[in-house]
Amino acid sequence: MSIAQLTAVTLPDGSKREVEKGSTVFQLAESISHGLAKKAVAAKLDGKLVDLSTPIEKEVQVEILTSDAPEALDLLRHSTAHLMAQAVLSLFPTAKVAIGPSIADGFYYDFGFERPFTPDDLVKIEEKMRELSKKNLPIERSEVSFPEIPALIEKFEQEGEIFKAELLKEISEKFPGTSVTLYKQDIFTDLCRGPHLPRTGLIKHFKLLSVAGAYWRGKEGNPMLSRIYGTSYFSEEDLKGHLHRLEEAARRDHRKLGPELDLYSIHDVAGSGLILFHPKGALTRSILEEFLRQEHLKRGYDLVMTPHIFKGDLWDVSGHSDHYRDNMYFFEVDKQEYVIKPMNCPGHILIYGNKGRSYRELPMRLFELGTVYRYERSGVLHGLLRVRGFTQDDAHIFCTPDQLQEEIGSVLDFAFDMMNLFGFETEVRVGTKPESFVGTDENWVTATQALFDCLNARNIPFHTEEGGGAFYGPKIQVELKDALGRLWTGPTIQVDFALPERFDLKYMGSDGKEHRPIMIHRTVVGSMERFFGALIEQFVGAFPMWLAPVHATIIPISKENEDYAFEIAKKAKARGLRIEVDERNESLNYRIRDGQMKKVPYMFVVGKKEEEANSVALRSARAGGKSEVLPLEEVFERLLSEIETKALPPIQ
Ligand SMILES: [Zn+2]
Ligand SMILES: [Zn+2]
Numbered sequence: 001m002s003i004a005q006l007t008a009v010t011l012p013d014g015s016k017r018e019v020e021k022g023s024t025v026f027q028l029a030e031s032i033s034h035g036l037a038k039k040a041v042a043a044k045l046d047g048k049l050v051d052l053s054t055p056i057e058k059e060v061q062v063e064i065l066t067s068d069a070p071e072a073l074d075l076l077r078h079s080t081a082h083l084m085a086q087a088v089l090s091l092f093p094t095a096k097v098a099i100g101p102s103i104a105d106g107f108y109y110d111f112g113f114e115r116p117f118t119p120d121d122l123v124k125i126e127e128k129m130r131e132l133s134k135k136n137l138p139i140e141r142s143e144v145s146f147p148e149i150p151a152l153i154e155k156f157e158q159e160g161e162i163f164k165a166e167l168l169k170e171i172s173e174k175f176p177g178t179s180v181t182l183y184k185q186d187i188f189t190d191l192c193r194g195p196h197l198p199r200t201g202l203i204k205h206f207k208l209l210s211v212a213g214a215y216w217r218g219k220e221g222n223p224m225l226s227r228i229y230g231t232s233y234f235s236e237e238d239l240k241g242h243l244h245r246l247e248e249a250a251r252r253d254h255r256k257l258g259p260e261l262d263l264y265s266i267h268d269v270a271g272s273g274l275i276l277f278h279p280k281g282a283l284t285r286s287i288l289e290e291f292l293r294q295e296h297l298k299r300g301y302d303l304v305m306t307p308h309i310f311k312g313d314l315w316d317v318s319g320h321s322d323h324y325r326d327n328m329y330f331f332e333v334d335k336q337e338y339v340i341k342p343m344n345c346p347g348h349i350l351i352y353g354n355k356g357r358s359y360r361e362l363p364m365r366l367f368e369l370g371t372v373y374r375y376e377r378s379g380v381l382h383g384l385l386r387v388r389g390f391t392q393d394d395a396h397i398f399c400t401p402d403q404l405q406e407e408i409g410s411v412l413d414f415a416f417d418m419m420n421l422f423g424f425e426t427e428v429r430v431g432t433k434p435e436s437f438v439g440t441d442e443n444w445v446t447a448t449q450a451l452f453d454c455l456n457a458r459n460i461p462f463h464t465e466e467g468g469g470a471f472y473g474p475k476i477q478v479e480l481k482d483a484l485g486r487l488w489t490g491p492t493i494q495v496d497f498a499l500p501e502r503f504d505l506k507y508m509g510s511d512g513k514e515h516r517p518i519m520i521h522r523t524v525v526g527s528m529e530r531f532f533g534a535l536i537e538q539f540v541g542a543f544p545m546w547l548a549p550v551h552a553t554i555i556p557i558s559k560e561n562e563d564y565a566f567e568i569a570k571k572a573k574a575r576g577l578r579i580e581v582d583e584r585n586e587s588l589n590y591r592i593r594d595g596q597m598k599k600v601p602y603m604f605v606v607g608k609k610e611e612e613a614n615s616v617a618l619r620s621a622r623a624g625g626k627s628e629v630l631p632l633e634e635v636f637e638r639l640l641s642e643i644e645t646k647a648l649p650p651i652q
Contacts, residue, residue: 009062019056026052026198029064039066041197042075049075051141051195067234077102079139079197080129080206080232081109086188087128088228091121097190098163098216098225105242106231110214112163116226122208125228129206136201137185141194145179146172152180156191163216164191205239206232209246248484254536255383261541261599264384264532273381273388275529280549283578285532287547289369292393292525299414301367301395306347308371312337317502318346327374344370345521348396349503352517357507362517363399363407369528370394384533385488391528397520398505401443404518405450408476408493411522412454415478415491418524422535422544423648425481426490428460431468438472439497447495447518448474472498480534488534494521542599542621542649545642552639553595554581554616557588557607564611568604568632575636576643596621601649602639 005021009028019028025045029037029052043050044063049071056062065072081100088095088111100109111117117125144152149172156165168191171180183192185200197203208230216222233239250256258264263281266274277285293303312330315321320328320342329340341347348366357364371391380386399407419426430451433444451474455462462476469475473495480490496519499505509515525531535543545551552572556565565581572579580600582591588605595603604616605627618635619627630638 007056008059009056010060012061012063021057022055024052025050025054025056025062025064028056028062032064036064036066040064041067041069041072041202042195049195052198053141072234074102075195075197076203076234077107077232079200080203080230081107082139082183082185082188082190082192082196083129083132083200083203083206084125084208084228084230085109085111085190086132086185087125089188090132091124091128094160096161096163099167100190106209106229108227108229110216110225110227112216112223113226116213117211117228119211122211122228126206126208129203132186133200133203135186136199138199139183139185139196141196142182142184143179144182146177149180167191203232205234205236206230207239207243245484249486252484252537252540253383254533257536257541258384258533261536263536271388272378273376273386275384275387275389281532283549284543284547285528288525288532289391289393289528292369293367295414295418296365296367296393296395299365299410301365304348304351304366304368306344306351306368306370307341308373309338309340310346312339314346314350315339318349318499319502320346327376329373329375340373341370342372342374344368344372344392344394345396345499345519346503348394349499349505349519352396352398353503353505357398357517359400359507359509359515362507363397363403365395365397367393367395384529384536387527387529390530392523393525393528395522397522398500398507398517399520400507400509400515401446401518404447404495404520405453407520408450408495409454409457411491411493411520411524412458412460412476415493415524416458416460419478419480419490421646423538424490424534427479427481427487428455428462429465429468429477429479430455430462431465431470431475431477433469433474434467434471436471437469438501443497443518444474447497451476451493451495470494470496472496482534482538484537489526489530491524491526492522495519496521539649540599542601544646544648545601545639546644546646548599548601549578550580550598550600551578551643552580552602552604553591553598553600554579554604554606555588555591555595556581556583557605561606561608561611565604565606568606568616571632572636575640577636577639592619604635 006018007021008016008018010016025043026037026040029040040052042065043052043054044065045054045060078101081102085097085100092113094114096112098110098112100107149168153165153168156168168180171178180191181194183190183194183196208228210229212227212229213224214227216225231242233242261280262278264275264277266272267276297303312321324342328342331338348368351366352364369391371389373389376386376388397407432448437444475492475494478491479487481487500516500519505517506514507517554565554569556562562583565583569579569581582595584591592603599621601621603619603621605619606616610616610629615629615631616635617627617629
């Protein structure tokens with residue numbers, strides 16, 4: 001008779017327990033409480049994530065994870081991917097599994113199949129998954145030792161699982177001696193590192209979302225696989241919340257609304273990531289640009305303009321030829337290399353350095369709506385968010401070390417005024433000195449402290465990213481939070497000790513000696529393109545009045561009212577309102593609906609009654625379409641005041 005050997009385990013609260021050597025984590029959970037065992041999804045042994053079936057062989061720290069643990073969602077989603085693969089194989093036995101990881105908001109699985117999966121397939125697959133979930137099948141882990149791997153490869157090959165066979169071959173070649181793990185539920189077995197949930201019954205609240213093509217191992221030329229995306233949660237409420245957010249995101253998507261509202265387009269023949277603004281989009285953008293110009297002038301900036309191309313030599317001096325080469329467009333004319341500018345800084349620096357500067361001229365703030373071109377891989381291009389050509393509201397401030405704090409403060413005030421104006425919440429990060437850097441320690445300390453002090457003085461909460469600054473200086477990055485809580489890159493304030501050095505910039509101090517100025521790169525809205533995209537999504541295409549390309553559409557009820565409609569239009573235009581008349585031979589309801597679809601803020605409906613009273617029936621597209629009859633003059637006043645105050649439309 002052998003007596004079971006015992007070993008001690010330490011629980012997260014510091015308490016110790018004795019368990020039988022070789023007993024599983026699940027058994028430990030059972031011994032603590034039945035409720036815990038029921039809720040358990042995985043565990044951590046000495047900090048390492050493992051399955052509940054893992055045996056405890058020696059003294060360890062054990063943390064039993066339930067659905068509340070931060071790691072739990074990932075595990076659930078990975079296990080849901082396996083459940084989906086099991087369902088796919090049971091419905092489509094000739095499909096071959098490739099890989100199926102969890103991702104940010106869910107999971108995917110790639111399959112080799114004779115045709116792409118269809119939405120109808122997804123419905124069937126989901127039904128099958130529910131059936132397999134109800135069976136509450138155990139998910140079992142097994143280990144295959146290195147010598148057994150060739151037999152497993154052969155088995156996969158016989159089954160036609162060519163992708164798994166290829167992966168396994170590669171693992172055994174790269175890591176000789178290593179063992180691999182298999183996860184099995186019922187007759188479905190997958191090569192997988194795990195860990196996984198213990199039973200399929202824990203996978204309940206999931207949804208398959210879409211199908212896309214994906215090359216095997218992401219390489220062009222490899223077989224095209226059918227990738228199914230889905231998501232999974234521990235509660236129906238969480239799943240519903242996520243699906244609602246997806247719907248909202250789709251409703252606001254600027255890539256859908258932009259073309260629908262005829263604001264901009266992108267053309268293959270012209271090049272990816274290059275945006276063409278149509279009349280309505282260009283009008284809104286130019287109102288915004290003119291506003292920004294005026295704001296900069298008001299705040300003590302000078303406007304400058306610089307060309308789109310410079311000789312390669314300039315970028316050698318700035319260091320971009322070395323450090324930024326992969327993102328730059330080069331071309332050669334008359335044996336001279338040119339660069340299409342990826343940044344505006346060198347141009348502004350040349351203007352500063354054009355003559356000797358005195359401390360009396362500082363701070364010098366040079367502003368330009370500068371269009372830059374940067375090469376981005378085609379895979380990362382995304383609507384107006386990631387593009388290859390964009391216009392920055394870019395300024396460079398040249399100042400003395402003593403002026404740094406005040407300058408940063410006023411840039412912050414500027415940035416926050418703008419974000420408030422557009423109704424964006426913000427998140428702020430400060431990046432401090434990285435391991436390799438240029439400039440003196442003293443300058444770094446002063447500059448970084450200046451950033452902190454400015455934020456603190458304004459009660460702006462922020463996260464510090466230690467070492468997150470650029471090698472040439474610390475920075476403040478502001479991100480916009482849109483109506484859905486998603487973050488967009490917004491204002492950036494970057495201190496720079498390097499470029500003044502490289503360009504040997506100087507000013508004559510009050511002491512009669514030459515000094516080096518400090519430079520601040522800063523943008524307020526960042527990229528006009530990206531900000532335009534953010535505005536489309538924030539307002540679901542219905543811009544605030546001052547930015548709306550059309551303020552109101554006048555709709556005459558019948559032919560007899562057309563003259564009156566055009567007469568009002570003429571008066572409104574004279575007052576500075578942007579007006580269209582919709583005299584199409586369509587029903588009144590059709591034209592009202594059309595105006596709403598086009599996100600026109602107001603409609604003036606005019607018939608005989610309105611004409612006699614010199615009034616209009618005013619409908620606000622944003623106030624639920626209620627209409628009220630008002631004297632013409634009052635309508636003009638109301639609209640003009642909304643434009644004047646730059647009032648925000650209600651969040652929709
Ligand atoms: Zn897996
Ligand atoms: Zn710059």
